[in-house]
Amino acid sequence: MQKTAFIAIKCNYLINNIKSCKYLQYFAVISDVFRIYLTLAQPMLKEERHQFILNEVGIHNRILLTDIADQLNVSVDTIRRDIKELHSAKQLKKVHGGAVSLGFNNYNPTGKKIYSLENKSQIAEKALGLIKDGQVILLSGGTTNLEIARKLPPKMRLTCFTPSLPIAVQLLGKDNIEVIFIGGRLSKDSQITVGGSAINMLSEIKVDICFLGTNSIHPIEGLTEFDWEIVQMKKAMIHSSRKVVSPCISEKIGSLQRYKICGVEEVDVMITELEPWDVKLDAFKDLNIQIL
Secondary structure (H helix, E strand, O other): HHHHHHHHHHHHHHHHHHHHOOOHOOOOOOOOHHHHHHHOOOOOHHEEEEEHHHHHHHHHOEEEEHHHHHOOOOHHHHHHHHHHHHHHHHHOOEEEEEEEEEOOOOOOOOOEEEEEHHHHHHHHHHOOOOOOOOOOOOOOOOOHHHHHHHOOOOOOOOOEEEEEEEHHHHHHOOEEEEEEEEOOOOOOOOEEOOOOHHHHHOOOOOOEEEOOOOEEEOOOEEEOOHHHHHHHHHHHHOOOOOEEEEOOOOOEOOOOEEEEEEEEEHHOEOOOOOOOOOOHHHHHHOOOOEOO
């Protein structure tokens, strides 16, 4: 997405929301617009670029060189050098065309490398309240879903489908949970299976609840991703589920990626670390979606 288009959509959304904001909300909305303006108005120092890159890879788990270069209005070569330096400093993992977070690229994360772990742990606790003994659930990839898998009570009887290798490994230690791995070609970057075989398998099941790992969520644009193959997997997961739950940290709210997965109306429940009445969630409250 071009930087100007991203700014236009973000600012338009924020400005429209001002009409429904109470006075106490004005400062948060205006400061967000001002922050975007500053990003456009002046180039970042290298240290600032590094911090921006680390924040983005922490929030979204994966980033693309071209997207970051567009957002910061610098060359792709500049971002490539930045990522190479951060990789050498062991602050992220460089992959073809971008980078992934260290926590995302780890079989059994210790916790300290997972971005916003405390918030993801709160989300996982809320998610457990939706799961009942004997259900069939589907966990996509991502560190928030990994935290849900880690917190599932050992005595709870469940059948869990997942295309995520780290989640499957995490669940192996829970004797009462039957783990069914959705096979296919394994993406080394995201560590989930993709492709026709995985999508065909998803088309043959109908689970009670799908916890759909969320990269970006926007009240108007819906759920988006920057990896086309993962988009196809997530579309198939939605169609194979009776209830779709979007667990996401609040920093992902309002963000956009290249490819659309679905509209917000296809999500039944949205879980963040915030209280349901938090002003950051106001834009979703009239969209027929349960907020936890």
